[in-house]
Amino acid sequence: MIKVNASTRPAYDAVARALHWLTVLFVAMQFVIGWTMPDVHKDTQPVGLIAWHLGVGSTLVALIVVRVIWRLTHRPTPDDLPPVLGILSRVTHLLLYAALLVVPVLGWVNASSRGWTVRLLGVVPYPALSAPGSAFGHKMGDVHGILAWVLFALIALHVGAALFHRFVLRDHVLQRMLPEAAPSGQNHGERNY
Template structure:
């Protein structure tokens, strides 16, 4: 168990980098969803795929790092239900950081569109082309993404509640160079 009151600097950097990438991927995903096929849509799809694969790789790094650099303990004053909710939310966030990019990658393969990371590195197809499977995976990818949006809203709301209402250090220990609220 981490006895420090704060997360390690690498944990903080990975958290905020991934937050920006995930929010960007969600924004691009939502904006391109209803677009008609065009060069811009194809460009956005590729950017979305590249960010997704980057998130997948960073999620693996983050999970390995978390096993090494354990997070700081939650305050002992936190009610048991909040501790349980925090652990469940973090577990679900990690599951989705893997499941969403993998479902998108598999969907792309099933629809017959390879993933070429950054336009340079072709990635192996996770499944064989199959239009019906591609449609199912598109629905799965979308449902998981909306689930992630809901979890992110709850995550941010909980962090803000701790910071602004409870005035504890739950949020500040994940902020770069932040002091505890007074």
């Protein structure tokens, strides 16, 4: 049986944790809106749920950029996972970051090719990433929808791993991304199962 003793303290600082859970909220909204909004055709206008997808998406893009910069300048305390789990976790996190960057950017490329301006909070305009009518931009809309499924699969794997750590390995990996537990007196923050 693998013995895993990741620290009881949250390994990620408060900003990193806030950025993680805000990303979760916004990505979840993007899936719900993306899958329920009307199909986008040549003459579709960016109104209703489509406007929401662009608005939430523009905020998500900014959030991810801030998150990546924060992560590159603030390292979490290392885990003490066995090498195989450590490598698996790092590879999954890297793929999650890649998908978090690529999926929104392709949506943005597609929006630009439709002549739609993406605006932060509906106000500050972002630059166009493709020319209106661009065939490449149009294609990227399809790739955006397909890669959204890849992101979904990575998230399922990631959440499955978090629950596996919590309920099967019973270590403290989940606590690394949760608020610090109040000190519990005599057992110095160790959790009893």
